[in-house]
Structures are given as structure tokens and as C-alpha cells.
Amino acid sequence: MLPEKNVTFTPVTSCLNCGNPLTDKDFFCNICGAKKIEERFTPKRIVKEAGERVFNIDNTFLRTFKDLFVRPEKVIDGFLAGLRKRYFNAFSYFTIAITISGLQVFVLKKFYPEVVEQMGAIGGNPNAISQAIQDSTMEYQPLIMFATIPFLALMGFVAFLTLRKHNYTEHLIIQLYTYSHLSIVTTLIGLTVLIAGGDYLSFGLFTVLIYIGYNAYVYKRLYQLSIKGIILRTLFFLLLLLVLYVVISVAVVVLTLLIDPELFKEMIQQQQTV
Template structure:
């Protein structure tokens, strides 16, 4: 469907225009059908320019470099970090709930309560909470780097999304197939995550890599501690002030 005006912003288009000079939308805008929707969906996930699958592969080997390049303005080549985190965390949350790896019911030691039920169904909220907390602790620990809070959020979003991919593709299958002892397995998983994040920090920040690595690990530890404290305080408030024993 060719028009003399951009269908998005209304700007006048030259006959030779491929894209609108004002908003960047394609001048040749087809009527939507299933073929175009499928093409756009596949393009969004697989295309070398901003595709999510190429991004996942790059985040395996160069997470800090990807985040640094995005912060420095090379944004056309990369999938948006916050969209990436939203998509993969949502996907991983379904697997996390289905695998039974994380449960807040506490077994028979904890009475049934709405807090546990809510967290069991919405564990993704805790994963999302980790992103701003990671950025906050990085802002404090790497304050001399000059990176502001928003720039630290980019690193936290990319790496947290990749953490969700790691859980979905490796941790959950191992848990379901072999069902290893929970706490040692959880500790190993968190240790791997801390090492990955510390490594990402060595790529994202300038300075001594060893220092950046351990600061990154400390950031994940502090984030985990604060998350546990927030959850524990929520349970305490409920059982202290709202729980009615029968």
C-alpha cells in the first residue's frame, strides 16, 4: 500500500523514499496479514540486526561489552535490554514455577498463607526486583566509574535476562532429571551467577579487572541478601499482624 504521506506521522514522502525521513517507518506499508506478522516475529527474534537469539549468543561471551556498547550509543545492533529482560524472565518464570525449583510455601513448617501463594504464582516479580537492586549496588560499588544509575540498569537487565536463559536451558532440566539436593544445588547455581556477573563487570567497567570481578560478585550477594530480607519481613508482618490462628 503506497501513499504520498507517511501512514505513521503524516509527513510528505518523495516517490523514491524507502523510509519516512521524520519517523523512520517504511514508506511501503502493506496491509497486515498472517504472513507479515509471522515474518516480523521471526525477524525480531533471529535477524542479525537487533535479534534476540544473536543477542543471547553474544551475552554468553561478552555480556559487559554488549552492555557497554549499548550505553555508549551503539543501540541499533542490539535488542533493547529491558524488553529482553521482560521477555526472557517471563519465559523463565513459567519454567521456574513448573519445575518446582522455587517454592515459598515452606512445606509443612509454614501454614498456608496468601503471601506464599502470591509469590509461588508471581516469582517473576522477585526476579524483576533483582534488576534495580543490582543496578543500585553497582552504582554504589562502582561510583568512580562515572556510570549513572540508568547505565548500570542496562548491565543488570542484560545479565539478569541471560541468567534466566541459563536457568531455563540448564538449571531447570538438571533439577527435573536428577533432582539433586536442593541447597547445595541452589548454592552452586548462585555461585555460577555471581561469577558470570563479576565477569560481565570486568568488561563493562574500566580499571583493575580483579577488583571489578569481586565487586560484581559482591553486588549479587548484596542483592540476594536484600531480597531475602524483604521477603522475610513481608512474611513476618503478615504472621505478626494479620494471620489468624484457628
């Protein structure tokens, strides 16, 4: 029993979520699983609930973060099989990745505007169009991250289609975990590089290799492939990604030409002066 000064003003005799009757010995509702809370709000309770709700201090997040390095198949296959308590939910993990990425964008814009300007340059020369694209990418980063995953899942689905293990929706879950994990890791490393005064642009290019390597590692463990098998399917994955990139690039150019011919001419002139 809680000390009298810590209990609520009225005893909890039924679940506040579903109305199921509760006894003094119940700590959770046996119908909906909601926790029975009789403790009054105190600073200690606020900190505790913030940890449980936001940071998940019960080590679920830390366990997920660690196991996505050492045993990613346990996290992903577990979630697909219905495991929900041991590891962080794929969608919640993606939300954390978006939040941390947003922190990086804020730090870049607030404290390192010269780096943002360099990112919007081509061949070391300032370029108004590329700078505008860079600014839009930062502004709509969460939306771009969310829109990227279906395309990556499609590439994974096609590349591993003959193995007949996961459907397209399950590949979405795989990419939610892998993309989110890489985003968290590379963002934290990137912030460290920024603060330490390192070459952030070179690190940004290196993250492409990190993505390719980690995805190959995850799929190898998920499908228990040989080194040769994962290399061949990774090359096929990259080929599909290249084809998709070309198709999207051509579509963007065509749309730009149709919607704003003057902007298209400006883009051509900018490229010729580089």
C-alpha cells in the first residue's frame, strides 16, 4: 500500500480506460492491460512518467538500439511475429529518429550556417538552385524521411523476392527499423563531427557507404545468406535504386520544364557556369 499522503483523493475501484472492476490486489487491468495508478502527482512521479512515456527508461529503447547492432533479426523478426514488450515499436523508433534528425537540422541552421551554405554548393561554387533544394530538404526533412521508406522497401522486396520470406508490408517494417537506426546513429556521429570541428561534408558522403553496409548486414542475418549471396543481392538492390533515381530525376526535370520553363533554363545556365 502507498503512504496515505501519496494516494489519490478517491480509491481506484475500476479501470478508468475500460471500466473493468479492480480489487486492492490488482496492479493492472486484466481486460485492457492499463496500469492502475493511485499515486498522487509529485515531482518524483512526473520524472518517472516522463521517463516511461517519452524516453522509455525501462531499457526497451536501449535494448532495441543495442540489438539492432548485434542481432537485428531478433528485433525485426520479433516485431513481425507479434513481440511488442521486449523491443521498441518500429513506428515509435522512427519517430525518435525524426526527432533526433530535427535536432541536427536545428544545430546546423543555428550554429553552423557556413556548413549549410557549403552543402548547397556544387563543385565548391555557390548555386542558388541547389541552395534552394538544400533548404527545402532541411525544412521538409520529416516528410522526406517518411516518403523515402516506401521506395527503399520496394527495392528490398524486389531484390529478395525469390526468397519468398517477407511481403512488401513486412519490408516496410524492415526499412523502418534499419533507416531509423542509421538515422539515429549517423545523426549522433554527425553532431559529434560538427562540434569537434571535423569535415561534416565528407562524413555526409561516408554515410552512404554506412547505409549500404548496414542494410547488407541486416538482410544477411534476416535471410541467413552467404557472403556471396548478400553481395549479389546488394548489387541488385543498388541497381534498382539507381534506376529509380534516374526515373525520379527525369520526372523532376520534365515537370520543371512543363511547369516553369524559365526555371529550367536557369538550371541549365547554372550547370554550364559550374
